[in-house]
Amino acid sequence: MNYNDFVGFDGNKELLSKDFDTFDSEFKLRQLFLHLSNFVLNSVCTFSKYEQKSLAVLPLKIAFESKIKVLLPQCNIRIKPKNKEFNICINSTNIINNYTSSKTKKLIIVNSKNLLPAAKLISHCFINNKMQLLIDKNLLFHEFVLEKLRKLHKDKEVKDLADSISIKQKDVCALKIYTSWKNIQRKNPNIQNEVDNAIKVINKGEFNQVYLIYPKDNDFTRHIPVFVDELKYKTYQIKAIPYSLRSIIRKNI
Template sequence: MRKVGFMQYKDHTKEILPKTYKVNEKKSQRKMFCIMINQFLCDEAKFSLKNTDLFKNNLLNIFENKIESFFQIYKLRPEKSQKIVHIYHHDSILFNQYFKHSKNPKMRYLAKDMDYKSNFNILLGYSHPASDLIQLIFNGKEIEMMLDLNKIFTQTIYRRIKQEINKTVTLDTPYIHIDQHGIRTRLYPRWKHVDPKNLHKRNKDISEGFTQLNNEEIDQCYLVYPKTENFKRHILVKGESSNQIKMIPYSFTFCNKEKKQCQK
C-alpha cells in the first residue's frame, strides 16, 4: 500500500509527496496533494488553491496555517469581548490535545492551561471545520499524516467526474461506477506505474479486470492510472473473447497552472 503525507523527526518534517507526469516541483506536488485532500473536507476546511504562496511551505505548515485561521490566533488579546455564537464542547477537547502536542508556539500558548490526557482517543461526531483538518494529521498521540494514495486518488477522480443529465456516478470503494444510457462503466483507479512496452507488469490488474467484466454486472471496465512520460494515451486490451478493457492515463498537469496576473 502506497502512503503519502508527512512524518516528524525531531525538528525536521519529512514529506512523502505523490509524483506524476510533469508535476515535478515541490510546490506543484503539494498543490496536487491538497487538491486530493480537499475531496475529503467540508467547504470551510478546504485549502485555497489560488494562493500559490501557500505551497512554498511544507505540508505540516500548510495544515497548521489553515487550522490557525479558525482561531484568530493573531488576536489573542482582543480589545473587547466577543459574543459567543456556538460552544464546541466535544471539539474543544480535540483542539486542546492537538495544541498540546503541537510545536507551534501559538498553539501551545492557547492550551497552556489545559491538562494533557494520556488516554485521549479520537472520537466520532466532531462538527467544527478545523476538526476535519486536525483528524487528518493527529491520531491522538502524535502529529503525522500517512494516507493511502489509492484511496485519495480514487476519491479525487470521483469528485472530478463531470456531472451530466441522465448520468449517475457512484463511489463503491475501490471502484467508481458510471451509469448512463443503460450502460454501466466501472473505473478502477490505482496509483501504479504503467509502461506500455512492459504491460506484463500489470497482468494481475488486467486479469482482474477481465474477471470482473465477465462475472459482474458491468458493461465496461477501465483501469485508471497516473499519467507518465510513456503512458499518455489510452491502451485497449483485448481478451480471449470479444471483451476488451481500457487502461486510462489520468493527468494532474493542471496543478502546474498558476493564476495569471494582469499586467499594466
C-alpha cells in the same frame, strides 16, 4: 510502517510522489497533495486555489499548521446571550487546548455545541502530539477521477462503488472503471491484478466495457487495449487509460 501507498507528511518528513508526469518539483507535488486532499477532507476543511498555490512553497506540516491557525477562534470568550443556554463543546475545547498548549501554553475555551472546523482538522493531523497526515494515494486518485467523471457526464448515472466506479446511461452499455495510482510503462505495464478484476466483471455479464485508469505519465500517454484469450468468444473491451492531473497546476497558475 510501509509508506509506499501513502502521500502526505509525518512530522517534518514529506511523502511526495517522485518522477511523476509534470509534477517535477516539491512545489508542484505539494500543490497536488493540497488539491487532492480536498476530496478526502471536504467535511473538515478545503484549501482554496489561492491557498494551494501560496501554501505549496511551505513544507506540508507548516502548511497545515497555517491552515489550523486560520481556522482557530479569534476570541476565547463569548458573552452568553440572554435566555439561551451556554453550551461548551468539551470535545472541541480539549482538542484545541491540547494542540495550542503544545505550542504556546495558551488555553482556548470553545463554547460551540458543534465540533469546530479547527478542532476537526487538528483531530485529523495532530496525532500523538505531532503533526501527521498520511492519505492512501489510491483513495485520493479515485476521488479525483470520480469528481471529474461526475462533471463530464452530468447526463449519465455515475456511481461510486468503493472499489470502482460505474457509468450508466439508458440504452447504452454500462461502463465499469477501476482506478489505481501507479506508474505505468507501456512495454511492461504491470496491470495483471486489475485485468483479472476486469475479466471477473465481464464474465458476470453486467458490464462488457471495463476501463483501468491510471495517472498519466511521460511513458504512458495513450490508451493501451488489453486482449484476453479467456474472453475471445465474448464481446468486450478492456483498456488501460492515462488520466491527466495537469489541470491542477494549470488552474492555479
